[in-house]
Amino acid sequence: MTSTVEPAASTVESSHAAYFRFRDELLGPSRNRVLTGAELCEAGRLIYGRPEGLSLYGIPAPDMEAKGLRLLGRTTIECSIDAYSAAVADALADLRSGPLPTQGGMIVDLFCGSGNFGFHLGQRLGLPVLASELDPDVYQATRHNLDRIGSAIDLRLTDYRMLLASLTPRGPHDTYVVEPPWGSAFTAAGLDLEATSPPVPAILDDIRRHRAGLPCLVAIKTNDQIAGDSLTTSFRDAIHLRTITPEPTLPYGANMDFHLYRLPGN
């Protein structure tokens, strides 16, 4: 029988304080700087409890530098890691294998950052991925990483609305990944989805216009504390399909949740 020793409360508190300091640094002064291998391991330890917890494109933080990956400070905080993206991909695969299994379609990663979310959905479902990223520094780092791993994701340096305007819907299970920057929408009261940049309801309206009456799926990342009823309000005419709640590694309000919805057609 194995026994574990619980860390003292003060140790947990100081590691959480260290996480919030690190987060402020990566979203502030180190926002557009490529992190070193040691910093990526530290990020894994502080956010996910161990260096390998930060893992993208199947490559854990301790191997990222040797594999030539480039992650900016902001993307290290904002990304959806392998474990989370793969769990959402599994849920989507399950939904698509229902009574009427669906072939074909596309994954559209509208605010792609590292592109890891789209990477996993595309790989798991065997679908083409189209992705937009507006920040030229993030785009360059992601372009570099996708080339390193030989990914065929169609990555564009553009606003998500331009990507939408360039695409023709392919099928009812086309899936749109919605992960806009949180910025000032993330406060002690939780994440206000009506105050992200752009607001989630506006993004959903853009998707509906582009779909022109055809249904589709939407995957969205939130934190584990929503401000008010902003999630329900944002998706008020949508059908909730699944919520994936990874094991928390941070204090309440700082962990991630993932939700899958169907936007009905006309």
Ligand SMILES: C[S@@+](CC[C@H](N)C(=O)[O-])C[C@H]1O[C@@H](n2cnc3c(N)ncnc32)[C@H](O)[C@@H]1O
């Ligand atoms: C929360 S991050 C997404 C993280 C991503 N899902 C990942 O796994 O790395 C949001 C990204 O959207 C980009 N972005 C912000 N506004 C945008 C826009 N209007 N169109 C496209 N990308 C945008 C930001 O530069 C940032 O990299």
